[in-house]
Amino acid sequence: MAEPEKKTARRRRLPSAERRQEFINKAIDFFAEEGFESSTRGLAKRLGVTQPLLYRYFPSKEDLISEVYETVYVHRLKPDWTEMITDRSQPLEQRLNRFYEVYTDAIFDKTWLRIFLFSGLKGVDINRRYVELLRERIIEPIVDEARHEFGLDPETAKDDELEFAWVMHTGIFYYGVRKLIYEATVLEDKTRMIEDAVAAFLLGLRRKMVGGSGTGPS
C-alpha cells in the first residue's frame, strides 16, 4: 500500500565554484543567527545537503568560519568612504552627514552586526583589523578635516580629539545595534539621529579646539 518510497534524495550536483559560494553565503546567515558554536549538521540541514558534503569544500569547520568572516568583512568595505570625508568641495558637516548616511546603510544589517559582535567577543583577528581600518580611514580623517576646518595643524591631532570622534562614531553605530540586535524601539528617523550627533560633535570639537561658547546657561 505504501508507495515505493524512493530513498535516495535527489542530488542537484552543482558545479564546485557555485556550490562553494552558496555554502559560504548561507553559512553567514546561519552562524549569524545561531552563533558559531552551532553544529555543522544544523548548517547542512538548512543547506539541504548532508553534513559530510561540507567537508568536501572546507577542510574543517574553522576554515569555513574563516571564510565567513572574510566574506562578511570584505564585502562591506567601501574604499571611497575616506574620500567622502575628505572631499573639501563641500562643508564638513554636510560631508559627515552624507558619509554616516551611507555608512549606516552599509552596516545596519542584522547579519553583519551579529557577525561583527560575535567576532569581537571571540577576539578574532579580522575584527581587530577592521577596527584599525576604521581608525585610519574614518576616525583620523574626520579629526584631520575638523582641525583643518578650525585652522589647526592636521598633523598634531590630539588623542582626546580622536577619542571624541570615536565616541560619536560608536554612538551612531550602537543605534543600529539597539534597533537590529536588541530590537529596541529607536527613533525611526535615522537621518535626524545622524544630523544631531554630527552637529553636536562639531560643536563640541570646536569648543575643544578653539574654545568658544561655554556650556552653562549663565
Add this chain to the structure above:
Amino acid sequence: MAEPEKKTARRRRLPSAERRQEFINKAIDFFAEEGFESSTRGLAKRLGVTQPLLYRYFPSKEDLISEVYETVYVHRLKPDWTEMITDRSQPLEQRLNRFYEVYTDAIFDKTWLRIFLFSGLKGVDINRRYVELLRERIIEPIVDEARHEFGLDPETAKDDELEFAWVMHTGIFYYGVRKLIYEATVLEDKTRMIEDAVAAFLLGLRRKMVGGSGTGPS
C-alpha cells in the same frame, strides 16, 4: 615502588549555601571568558570539583546560567543613579559628569561587559529588561533635566531628544567595550572622555531645544 597513590581526592564539604554562591560567582568569570557554550566539565575543573556536583545545586546548565545572569545584572544596579542625575542642587553638567564617572566605574569591568554582550546576542530577557531600566532611570531623567534646564516642559520630551541622549550614552558605554573587550588603545583619561561627551551633548541639546549658535564657521 610507586607510592600508595591515594586515589580519593580531598573533599572540602562546604555548607550548601556558601558552596552554591561560590559556584555562581566562579561560573560568572568562567562563562564570561569562555562563553556560555563552554562545558560544565570545564567549569567544574576550574572550580576544583567534579562535574556531577554541579547538578546537586542546579537542576540544569540553563538554570545555572540564569542564576549567572541574575547575579551579574542585579549586583550592578545602583538605585541612586537616578538621584544623582535629578539632584538639582548642582549644575546639570556637573551632575552628568559625576554620574558617568560612577556609572562607568561600575560597568567598565571585563566580566560584566562580556556577560552583557553575550546575553544581548542571545536575546536573553534580562538584557531587554536592563535596557528598559536604563531608559527609565537614566536616559529619560537626563532629558527631563535638560528640558528643565532650558525652561521647557519636561513632560513633552521628544523622541529625537531621547535618541540623542542614547547616542551619547552608548558612545560612552562603547569606550569601555573598545578598551576591555576589543583591547584597543583608548584615551587613558576616562574623565576627559566623559567631560567632552557630556559637554557636547548639552551643547547639542540646547541647540536642538532652544536653537542658538549654528554649527558652521561662517
Add this chain to the structure above:
DNA sequence: CACCTTATTTATCGATTGAAAAATAACATC
C-alpha cells in the same frame, strides 16, 4: 552506450556533551 570523473550520500568513528544513578566519605548529633 560505455567510461571516467566527481559531487553527493550512507555509514561510522572517537571525543565530548549534559545529565542521572550509584557508591563513598565527611560531618553533625546523640
Add this chain to the structure above:
DNA sequence: GATGTTATTTTTCAATCGATAAATAAGGTG
C-alpha cells in the same frame, strides 16, 4: 564511638559533536 544525613566522587548513559572512509549516482566525453 555509633548512627544518620548529605556533600562529593565514581561510573555510566544517550545524544551530539567534528570528521573520515566507503558506497553511490549524476554528469561529461568519446
